[in-house]
Amino acid sequence: MVKVGIVGGTGYTGVELMRLLARHDGVSLHAITSRKEAGMPVAEMYPSLRGHVDLAFSTPQDAQLQQCDVVFFATPNGIAMSEATALLDAGVRVIDLAADFRIRDVAEWEKWYGMSHASPALVAEAVYGLPEVNREAIRQARLIANPGCYPTAVQLGFLPLIEAGVVNAESLIADCKSGVSGAGRKAEVHALLCEAGDNFKAYGVAGHRHLPEIRQGLASAGGAPIGLTFVPHLTPMIRGIHATLYARLNRDVDVQALFEQRYAQERFVDVMPAGSLPETRSVRGGNTCRIAVHRPQGGDTVVVLSVIDNLVKGAAGQAIQNMNLMFGLPEGQGLDIVPLLP
Template identity: 55%
Template structure:
């Protein structure tokens, strides 16, 4: 840590008034090794966090301030819970000062800068920092995250997709014979909080309640991130085509991704339940459910757990992988805290030992 007199990691959060921002405050306020010292907001400067979110009364009374780069430099780590394009404006100066950066937006996710500009409509402002940034999926990239100065926290959908596919891709990479068909279908659903804390017509109660809709069918910005995860992070060695369709579900929290894979005869000969269980046996936040038990979003609500169910149908030659998570926790703020723990050599569960909320 920068100041050896500090017993805790000094944490700054830029953009702490959105849903991921308040989730960071909730989780970090209970972290044994971290202390929130700086919260910034362009619109709520001067107000205490507990004034904006009464749920934080008696938990966090740090006041929001304007984003000042010099103040941010005093932190050991800064989380950016901001729109795309904000973190990259400050990353170079923060890294030069010895402050680590964890961005919950997309500024440091896509290594292909042309893809970033295409999908997010922004020219990247620090490609040199981007080249050194690490994709923050601990279950795949833990060793690199531990050495990183800048981490791009994964998108919520890609987290379920990449972790749902990892045991399959890893198995395929060890075989010369194809185990699955080329087409990978990802049918994904998210709660409304995934769209952020803002006033949008399609998100008001009378529009979203009692309704179910697809979006991004012609193309979604998380698709190139999923492809990057499969092709680069998991180093897939077989030809494939990914079809990804997200949906908006009338619930506040939760994400459910169902992945359909066609099995070849060689793929049918394997026990995929056992493969998944072995793949994640040592992971603290990925839980492979027993055979026959199917995941539900409430199994993960408000927790950092991603729960996976596996169904193998050899008669039809189909493998179905179902992954659920809280889109605001493992899909965003919880994973960001998990990354911080890895970066600072802490117990990965620190601040994240939260049981799912039922009902």
């Protein structure tokens, strides 16, 4: 049994980790930390976990995380980079669901995240946890940078085109929509029901911190710099990301076959039949990315539709997928979940 600790168990990503790990028969939950809620039973805050998680929140100091085999950081940006070294030195593997280790250029990370990096030496060691690209490196890793939600949907949607070199990589467009849970479980005006409900708006148009992460991943796949316009939007729903992606073909190719071949062995990427229109509700609660690819009017513009649950394949589910790889468990263990509909 893999002994698991979770740092930061009170947010949406933390509770999603607990929901998924509670049904994973290859792990045992050792500790779930929260400085503010230490001593409170987890099931008191989240009654959905009654009968599944019997632990109480503990402070990081009392959690004895060094006794774990792996620790997930479901914390705000800037926490894991200050605490990972001590755990790694104790032989504990670390999976960071925030952005502390995602961007290899530390100066670039500091520019976008507005703080100094506390452990720049670890950035070079961290493995970017997109299994569909880095599976073998993940198996050997002791530190995983779990991808962001938008970057997961966008990269999986563009990867077959970039890897095959069949599109102009200098003029990609990612038009993305996310549910409000992507903003986290905190009191902010824009996430209030009266602000987000019955409303639709763009944000981060001048530049969003997920942009360099997406460009980095796609540039690595294609071996050349990426030109990307990325515009995220907030939608009045709780879960889900819908990424509508545009690229211009530089030669004629059967894009449907290209995607089907690229993801034929990927259990968590579903390439839908030609002409399909994937919906966010088709992945709600599941670890699947559903993709449909189109060529409107048979022209040279490719439109890729990519949907994920931002809390599962975009966060906690992908983190568990990475954990399974790191510990030699079946990759889909604990993640064989049928999405919830309606």
